[in-house]
Amino acid sequence: MRTPRTAVLLTAGLVTLLGLPAAAAATGTAAPATAVGPADLRVNNGPGGNCSDERAGRGISVPFCSITAAAMVVEPGGTVWIEQNTSYPDEVTIDRSGEPGKPITFAVRGSTFRSYLAKGLTVDGASHVVIRGLQVGGSTKVVRSGDIELDRLNTKGDADREGLVVGEGSTNVRATRSDLTGVRIDGGARGTVLGRNSVSGLINKTAVTVADAPGTAVTNNTFVTTCEAALAVGGASAGSSVHNNVFFTWDNPRCTSPAPRTGIQVAADAAAGVRADYNLITGPVVKMAPYTWAGTAYPTPAAFTAATGQGAHDLLAPNFEAVGPKDRSPTIDSGDPTAPGVLPTDYYGKPTADDPRVANTGKDGGYIDRGAYETQDVLSGVGLSVTPSWAPTGTKVKATAVPDSLWHSELTYHYDFGDGTDPVVTTKTTAEHVYAKPGDHMARVKAVNPAGASVYSSQIPVKATQAGVLTTDFTVDQPLPTEVDPGARPVSPLTVVVDPEQLTAAPWPVVRTWVEFGDGNATVTDGLHSLDNVYRTPGTYTVKVTLEDSKGAKSTATRTVKVGYAPSGYVATEPFRIKDSRTDGKPVTSARMLDVTLPAGHRVSDHPLSGSMASAVVNVTVTGATEDTHLTVWPSGQQRPATSNVNVRAGGTSSNTVTVPVGGGSLQAQLNSGKAELIIDFVGYYQPNAGDRFSPLAATRVLDTRTTGGALGGGKTRTVKVAGVNGIPADATAVALNLTGTGAKEQAHVIAYPDPAKRPATSNLNVEPGKDKSNQAIVPVGPNGTITLFTNTGSTHVILDAVGYYGKDGKALFTPVVPKRLADTRTTGKVAPGATTTVSGIPGNALGAVLNITATDTTAPGFLTAYAFGGTLPAASSLNTLPGRTVPNHVTTPVANGKVNIFNSYGGPNHVITDLLGYFTTG
Incomplete structure (x- = not known):
């Protein structure tokens, strides 16, 4: 509920009468550091301040070191800007005066940190002075001075002296929005105002003492005191008032007096001239006498009012934990907005706020709170939606704000539609807008409550499109891993991402995306999204994308996509065993495929490796075969190739290195016939963007x-x-x-x-x-x-x-292939002793190849040597042949023009079978 207009006007009149500068009272913060006028001075004795008391003290580059030096020369209308969070060891005395309308101001630059005066502050014989933002270690004194404003101070005092002393005939001194420990107003001081302060008392001392100080206004303060009275008024203090305060009276084991704790104490010689109302007193009821008036204690506001005529609207709250700037506190909207010394802002600089959920029980229906703190609306968040969030330019869109506000008070909204136009400012929870140019925009709203608190919504993407028809287009990308961390998100080697988001022309929102990947897999999803697919084998596929928009329009596009393994570096590991059927009881047979887990990611205990390996290098041993047979190893998820890797005789043991692409994190193995034990040792892997x-x-x-x-x-x-x-x-x-x-x-x-x-x-x-x-x-x-x-x-x-x-200085990267047969002399005739056969079919840009070469139908011991086509025969061998035995070997050899030579030694003729497992290129 709102206070009547007459009360508002009266409040404003009282503030003007008391002489509070309007701007300072409204904001309670120092002027920006850049607002340095011609008469302004700077003080900064902090590190890097480059200060000197011998120089002019103007500007950042030439500050004074001490406040005293600046106080001696500052002119009326000037401000002494004190660097925040600095400390000054000297006692500061201000005896220089401003002029009406042109006060001298001492203010801490910024409002985050107060600057510290170690030995106290004295204003003596001065007038028209404003002091703001200081923390004072000793006492703050105002004597023989007039029109002095003390704002946002922190003054503690000690056991021997109060934190703030106003006396010796001082007039119109205003202490506002400060932390005060112990206050004394005496010596004929007139027109002193204590407003919106947090006041505490020293042990066994009265928190605020007013004596022989006519016209003192103690208004909207929060007292937290122990032992003695919170407020004591005595002597010739006619015209003084005590309004809108909250008194917390506590007990303490260190208190020397057994007397009940008192909130308001007015001596007999002052009682006739003091007025008190709209106060709230709380504390432990057993040891509390809320009032002592003219020597008589009163236990309740009713008794106090009946006897004195004062405190007709006072409250006594036994539950002090529920009192203060808290929701549903009895302090809310229950004060007197016309009381002498009322300020328009509270301890934190927040304006007077009306809680619409609480009846305005203050004077004349006013809604100022009691105490130093004004309970504000809690504005914790604001949501935003924009509809439609995707539309052609020229379409009117509607933004809707959903505030999260405790009071549901009237808020002001600043709608920023993200296209460079000025925000729409309104008190309505909706705003409309028309985008003039296509683009992706981020809309946002700021909500501001009457106290000035504000919150922003999350940014909402809004797409303004070119008018037209839905036209599907898409990109295809084969993402590659970027690291070998086992904890990184794995990327399968034949993963493809189909993305229609960037290239599609869609005036209206796309509500559904279908992708047919050309390998029998298809995916449908709501909205416009990129989709990925892991292909089983390399190859060329036709990808088809169909989109449907919110208006029911459909559009389809197709693209031919070549999917293959990427060139990879080699990551060597210390060898370790990943399969031994002699211990796990799962031999390899011809009857079924055997699946063997590869150490990708964390799949194999104690051996975490990259989850994105493209191909694995393993040593495969077959032993205890029940008959002559051969073993084939290939990637899981692919068809079994017409190649072999290990040949073994019945009862014998044979081994061979195998380089195999990774499919689904495992490889598969199967015998041509019979059964055997299988042992596999992992020795390394290839991965794009990794290894050597x-x-x-x-x-x-x-x-x-x-x-x-x-x-x-x-x-x-x-x-x-x-x-x-x-x-x-x-x-x-x-x-x-x-x-x-x-x-x-x-x-x-x-x-x-x-x-x-x-x-x-x-x-x-x-x-x-x-x-x-x-x-x-x-x-x-x-x-x-x-x-x-x-x-x-x-x-x-x-x-x-x-x-x-x-x-690191190697030349080539490895590209795996699905095992592929390049040559088989069983269809063309044996390679004679001392003869060379040339094998082609390797990519022409290959520098080297990984082959599985098998010698079979051998009649005499010998060897085969593979080397680059056109190269010189080396004095080394690639595999050794044995009569009556089929012998394979994993062979890495240089390549020239896509060809390799295979030389047969002079032992005897051989059939030679050559299978390609991969190749090396500089790409």
Whole structure:
């Protein structure tokens, strides 16, 4: 409810009468730092202030060091701006005067931090002075002065002296919106106002003492006191008033007096000239005497009014926890807006506010609150909607604000439609707008309550479109991972994102999106959104996108999309076992596909790796086969290819390195016939935007124990230098090696690993007596550019041929392919001893290739060597052939013009089968 207009006018008149500057009373904040007038001075003794009391003190660059120095020279109408959060050790005395309408002002720059005066503040013999924003360690005194305003001070005092003293004939001193500990007004001071202050009393001392101070107005203060009276008035204090205050009276074990605690105490010699009303007193009822008037204590406002005629509208609230600037407090809208000394703003500078939920019980229906604090409307938020949020230019859109306001008071809304036009300012919860130009705009609304508090809504996207018809268009992107963190969001290697949002012309909102990805998968979603699909295999697909808008219009577009694996770097890992059917009881058979989980992300305990690997490098061992057979390994989710990776005889053991694309986080394996135990060791992976590049080498012999060092003994290790020699740089991170075992004394396995102190429980090559066996290994480089070899039993000669290396200065990235057969001489005839067959079908820009080469129908021991087409035959081998045995090997070789040569040694004719697993390019 609203106060009558007459009360409002009377309040304004009293403020003017008391001489409060209107701007200061309305805002309670210092002027901006930039508002420095010609007579203004600066004080800053803080770090970097570059101050001096010898200079003029004008401007930021030449401030005074002390307030005293500035106080000696400031002119009427000038302001001494004191840097916030600075401290001054001297006692400050102000004895210089302003003029009517041109006061001298001392103010802290900004309102966040008060500046500190250690030894006190005295105004002596001055007039027309404003002091704002200081914290005073000692006492603040005003003596023999007139028209003095003290605003937003913090003055504590001590056990011997009050925080604020006004006396010695001072006139029209106003202490407002301050924290005051102990106040004394005496010595003939006239017209003093205490308004909207937080007042506390020292232990065993009266909080505010008024003695021989006529015309003192104590209005809208909040007292928190112990022991003695909150307010004591005595002597010749005629015309004084006590209105709209809240008195909290507490008890304290340190109180020396057993007497009840008193809110208002007026001595007999002052009682006739003092007026009191609209106060609220609260505290522990047992030890409280709310009033002591002319020597008589009164326990209730009713008794007090009946005896004195005062306090007719006073309240006694026993529950002091519910009193104050709180919702539903009895202080709300119950004061006297016409009381002497009333201010239009509260302790925080907030204006008088009318809670519409509370009856206005103040004088003449007024709604000022009692105490220093004015309870304000709590404006906690505002929501915004815009309809339609997507429409052609020229369409009228409507914004609706939904405020979250405790009082539901009338708010002012500033609607910003985000297109550069001026905000629409209105008290209505809706506003209309027409966008003139197409574009994506962010609309927002600010809600402001009558107290000046404001909140913003979230930004709401609004699309203004070009008028026309719905026309579908879209982009296709194959996103790549950007990091190898196992916790990063995984990106499958054949993921494709179809995005119609950027290219589609849609005058009206799109309500539905259909995407047919061309592989049998289709997705439909509400609205206009990008959609993704993970393809099972590389290939060329026709993608079809259909959109429908809010007006029922439909539009379709198609695009041919080529999906493939991206070039990748190699990330070497310490080898670890991910599958051993001898312990998990799940052998590999011809009857069904076996699914093996790859260590992508956190899938394999203790071995978290990137969830976005494109292809994995594993060493696959088949043992205990029930018959002669071969094993095929391929990505899960794809068709089983017509290739093989490991060939094994019944009862025998064979191993081979396999590079296989990652499909769905696992690989699949299946035997051609029979059953066998399967062992898989993980040795590394390829991923786009990660790892190292590869540089292929013509096969180069690194070690041959037949000529150097002797056979590798069972249980023994051999350290071999692989980096910094043979054209491999010292900073190589991994080396691709063809590992051959010959002259083995018994069945055993050989391990190649980086750190001699950490031998893994894996293997790279299984050797047998009387048979030469090969397998390629990619081994991380260990200390000082070395790797370590170990065989578990017997002894065997070991031959190492380097075929390439990985490092930061490597040349090429790897692109995996679905295993693809390039050549099979079983349809063209055997490769004769000493002859070379050329295999084509590798991309023409490839520098190297990863092949699975298989020798079969062999009649005599020998070897095959792969090398670049047109290159020189190296003195090394890629795999060793055995009579009557089918022998595969993982081979990495240089490539020229999309071709490789495969040389057959002079042992005997061989059929040669060549399968492509991937290739290296500089892209």
